[in-house]
Amino acid sequence: MSVREECRRVADLLDRFDQTEARAQETDSIAAHLESCPDCGAMDHEEQRALEDVLARGQDVPGDASFEDSASRIMAAVQAEPEPRRRVPPRRPASREVAQSLRRSGRASRAVRAEPRRARLSGGVLALAAGVVLLVASVMLTGRPEPALRVVAVEPAVAVVSVEGIDVRELAASDDAWLVARYDIFDLELGDTGGELAVEELSDDELDALEGAFGSAPSLG
């Protein structure tokens, strides 16, 4: 492809991806061409200067006193902030012990997935999980005996929690197919592959959502 043809191709791609992101491969090829082609890429000195002039125009940077005042306001707001949330340390070790003892007892095995997936809490899974909690809550509120938890095998090497009478396999079968690595339905911990638990990777907002969905964990001991 001649330089001119390449220029036209890149110009077309640029037009096509004006407001949206190009695919990574296309982006790379556009960027490579723009960097190397003197006709398409670089601004000449005059253009650069004009841009700098225009961007500098109307710049009315306040004096130091104004910035001091601004800093004081910022710091007053900072001091008024509630205590920031710390990153959540590994949570609920007691429940992990329970999980491990269950595992040791052969009643459950840790989930394994062929291809590791990044730990992430999807809205869909959360919604499904919340639905499960509501179902359980409704069962409990209607005075029926507290449902027994059991582990069922859904697919080879995938373990999910099941509440008697309530099949939560759809939870595991949902798009992100998160594995439930914990055995108390009120205390779901979404498991990654390879046994790494996901909770530590969740943002504060996600943790809030999780806590909002499941409430505080009842004693697992």
Next chain:
Amino acid sequence: MDSSKPGGELDDGDVVALVQGGDREAFGILVTRYQRMVFVLAQRMTGSADQAQDVVQSSFLNAFRQIESFRGDASFKTWVYGIALNECRMLYRKSGRTVALDAVAEPPAPKVGGHAFDRFVLGKMIERLPEKQKAALVLRVCEDLPFREIGQILDTSEASAKVNYFHAVKKLRAWVLPDPGREGGPS
């Protein structure tokens, strides 16, 4: 914070660690270091000193709120620039100012026979660039930042930052530079 040790002797990472450890006063060092730069960037992005001041306030407050999530993968400056650009974006959205360049009805006719960017027209056109392209342009031209860093600030790849920048330049050229073969204005 140890008052005998001026903030100037601490690098940003040290200061962030202090703040993360609960020393709120230390955050003032970062504010003092970077608020002017954030102001200048915000003023270029918004075109308004008042709005830039608001952006400075909200950016640093948000930076404080999110300081626990700062891991030092990028510099604090890059990080706070990214926050500031988000604040600018929110301002744009609130005021409905995001206008694609192609959506501008009719640009002023380019000066025939001119040989450089018409600065008045150029200013108007820059205002109308999409946010990401404008940000890439401002960060490159004014701050002279490498595309890698611009990519970090814009939360995109280096190549994408490059493309956004050249997109902006290409548009400005097409709109502002006289071109004997062109009638003027977008098709």
